[in-house]
Amino acid sequence: MSDSEKNTNKGLLGTIERVGNKLPHPVIIFIIFAIGIIFISEISVRLGLSAPMANPETGETGVIEAVSLMNSEGIAHIFNSAVSNFTGFAPLGTVLVAMLGVGVAEWTGLISSSLKKLLSNVPAWLLTAMVVFAGIISNIASDAGYVVVVPLGAIMFAAAGRHPIAGLAAAFAGVSAGFSANLIFGPTDALLAGITNDALSSANIGYEVETTGNWYFIFVSTFVLTGVGAFVTERFVEPRLGTYDGDYKPTQDPLKSTENKGLLYALLTLIAFLIIMGLLMIPQNAPLRALDETTGQMTLSNFLSSGLLFMIFLLFALPGLAYGITTGKIKSSHDFVQGMSESMSSMGGYLVLAFFAAQFIDYFAYTNLGSILASNGATLLENIGFIGLPLILAFILFTSFINLFMGSASAKWAIMAPIFAPMMYNLNIAPEMTLMAYRIADSSSNVVSPLMSYFAMILVFAQRYDKKSGLGTIISTMIYYTVAFLITWSVLLIIWYSFGLPLGPGAPATL
Numbered sequence: 001m002s003d004s005e006k007n008t009n010k011g012l013l014g015t016i017e018r019v020g021n022k023l024p025h026p027v028i029i030f031i032i033f034a035i036g037i038i039f040i041s042e043i044s045v046r047l048g049l050s051a052p053m054a055n056p057e058t059g060e061t062g063v064i065e066a067v068s069l070m071n072s073e074g075i076a077h078i079f080n081s082a083v084s085n086f087t088g089f090a091p092l093g094t095v096l097v098a099m100l101g102v103g104v105a106e107w108t109g110l111i112s113s114s115l116k117k118l119l120s121n122v123p124a125w126l127l128t129a130m131v132v133f134a135g136i137i138s139n140i141a142s143d144a145g146y147v148v149v150v151p152l153g154a155i156m157f158a159a160a161g162r163h164p165i166a167g168l169a170a171a172f173a174g175v176s177a178g179f180s181a182n183l184i185f186g187p188t189d190a191l192l193a194g195i196t197n198d199a200l201s202s203a204n205i206g207y208e209v210e211t212t213g214n215w216y217f218i219f220v221s222t223f224v225l226t227g228v229g230a231f232v233t234e235r236f237v238e239p240r241l242g243t244y245d246g247d248y249k250p251t252q253d254p255l256k257s258t259e260n261k262g263l264l265y266a267l268l269t270l271i272a273f274l275i276i277m278g279l280l281m282i283p284q285n286a287p288l289r290a291l292d293e294t295t296g297q298m299t300l301s302n303f304l305s306s307g308l309l310f311m312i313f314l315l316f317a318l319p320g321l322a323y324g325i326t327t328g329k330i331k332s333s334h335d336f337v338q339g340m341s342e343s344m345s346s347m348g349g350y351l352v353l354a355f356f357a358a359q360f361i362d363y364f365a366y367t368n369l370g371s372i373l374a375s376n377g378a379t380l381l382e383n384i385g386f387i388g389l390p391l392i393l394a395f396i397l398f399t400s401f402i403n404l405f406m407g408s409a410s411a412k413w414a415i416m417a418p419i420f421a422p423m424m425y426n427l428n429i430a431p432e433m434t435l436m437a438y439r440i441a442d443s444s445s446n447v448v449s450p451l452m453s454y455f456a457m458i459l460v461f462a463q464r465y466d467k468k469s470g471l472g473t474i475i476s477t478m479i480y481y482t483v484a485f486l487i488t489w490s491v492l493l494i495i496w497y498s499f500g501l502p503l504g505p506g507a508p509a510t511l
Contacts, residue, residue, distance in 0.1 A: 029450075029471070030356040034363055038078075041367040042070040051372040067367045074366075081362060089358035089453075096347065097309050098147040101316035103343020104336065108324030110266055111155060113259045127160055128170055132229035135174020136181050136222050139188070145175035146454040148312065151461050163244040164465040165477065170233040172458055173481040176446040178229065179409070180439035181221035185212055190301065191410050196435050199417035205425055213432040214439070215504040217496060221489065228488045229481060236480045248465050262326035266319035273318055277311060349463075353456035361453075364405075389494060391427065392437050395420065396490055399441035400482075404449045409442045425511070432507040433497065440493060444485040447478035 024032070044066035051064050068074050086092070105111050122130065131153045138145030150171045157167025180188070190211045200207050255263075280288045281300060288307065289298040320339070324330030330339075384394070402412060416438065424434045446452050450471055462469040495501075497509045 027352055027356050030353070030360045034356065034360040037360065037363040037367060037369065038069045038074075041066060041074070041363075041369065042068045044068075044367070044369060044372075049372055051376045064368050064372060066369060066372060069363060069367060077366060078363075081366075082359060085358040085362040086355045089354050089361075092351075092354050092358075093309075096344070097313050098316075099343045099347060100340045101313035101320070102148060102151070103341075104324070104339040105316040105320035107339035107342055108320045108329045109259070109327065110262070110320045110323040111152070112159070113255055113263055113323070114266075117255065117263060124160065127156065127162075128233050129226055129230040131156060131167060131170045132174040132178070132233070133222070133226045135171045135176075135229075136178040136225060137183060138175055139179050139182050139186065145171075146457065148316075149175055150458060154461065154465060158244070158248055158465070163238055163241045164246075164248060165244075165462055165469070165473075166233055166238045166241055168458070168461055168465075169237050169477050169481070170229060172447055172478065173229045173232070173485070174225070176452070176454070177444050177478070177481045177485045178221075178225045179443040179446060180214075180436075181218050181225050181443075183219055183222055185215050185218070188409070189214060189218075192413055192435060192439070195410065195413050195417050196421050196431050199421040200425065200431060205422055207425065207431060209431050209435065210504065210507065213504045213507040214436050216501070216507075217436055217493075217503045221492065224488060224492055225485060228484050232480050232484045237477060241477070244465070246465050258327050262323040265326045266323040269322040270315070270319045273314065347460070350457050350460045353460070357453075357456055388427070388429070389497060391424065392429065392433070392493070392497065393490060395424075395434070396437050396441040396486070396493075399438055400445040400486065403442050403445045409439075412442065413438060428511045430503075430508050430511050432503045433493075433509045436503055437493060440486070440489045444482050444489060448475050448482050450475075 045068040047066075049066045052062075069078060102111075131149075135145055135149045135153065138149045150168055153171025154164040154168035157170075158164040193209045193211050193213055196209045197207075200209075280286050281303070283289075284298055286298075288303040289300055290302040291297075292299045292301060317340075321330065321336060324335065324339070330336050399412075399416070402416075413435075420438070421431050421434055425431055449455065455474070459469065459471065459474055462474060466473070496503065500509055502508055
């Protein structure tokens, strides 16, 4: 037995990992879950399960009922939606498009050479914090951090002679568990603020949450979580993983003159590309700006939500092309295509996982079981009668639990906001505080939820370095971050609430 196996087999987390890894292949698990939802949906209909649901657009309160997949309409839905569920699976296009560009940069050797250059100038003590920090700030690009920063974190740790899965975990923690922290507000802030305002309006509450409503708090959270993530990685995760003895071995040879020259041309290409993108984005009437009908201003919101991923593809592909041509790795168009093709060949397992995961997630939404669980649970919590900090902390714990069953932050908040935003407003808790509490819970528990859209992809990345990795490996590794982030972030929120600090410009903690 290796040192790594001895370390990871100990204690409760070792038990979790062993049990988790003895489960069937994730594909089979999703198949079992999907079949289970089919039967549970029919039972739920027979039991008459339902939940009250407010319509944010009309303000009317109705009832949402369980929908069966075992009647004629449900069976038709299973067959008719299978292909569209797969092709419309949100992470699918994000992963594949980004990996095309990353594949070129990785195949030509640009990534490994860049990391060698970077690591020669970065102090070892700073590497972990840098990986976590990069994961957190990548959230401004929405989900792109999952397919860019997470695999890079593993590569950087391996190149430094450290356990690559520890690097993967640190990056995953930053990207996913720290999803609601950043140095600046972005599309997610605008989306969740809009849902909150709709919920308040439906309850006839004349209060508006701005996109910047959580800015001060998420700015400070970025540095707090970076420190916590680095501490957890070095103090708990790496010691538990032990010494890496897998097949992946980064090259330790010094850079050749042609590689240094390739890095220079790749850098010049990157600078030229960024200048061009700046001209397309920054001027008031730039081509990538579009009119926001709500504000009447030209903004980048449409580009950030739809076009940013193609930019990331070019961000890696063009410097990779320049590097490959300079070093002689790319001699023809066939070589350029080969780089992308090889990156796609490694994604075969993910495509299979994505197909069955997409079916299960669709069944969960179609049957309304997730909505009923969230709504009834929220109502129960409301009836308990908590106020102030106890209510906020109970709300965080409740949302963390719900997040294990509903991965989408916006969909979940669209269900919960009409209940919690008005309720907590009436208890003198500002909607910005309610929203921030929600975001803390939603982010922190992402990394231990197998239903999180990118969880299957993270497992595939881990299996590149350790073929024995399974769901248990990921969950038992990432639970450290969930617990640490939940506690630390909640304490920070308590401090903010206790001192009455504004969460953002003109955004109080209490009313």
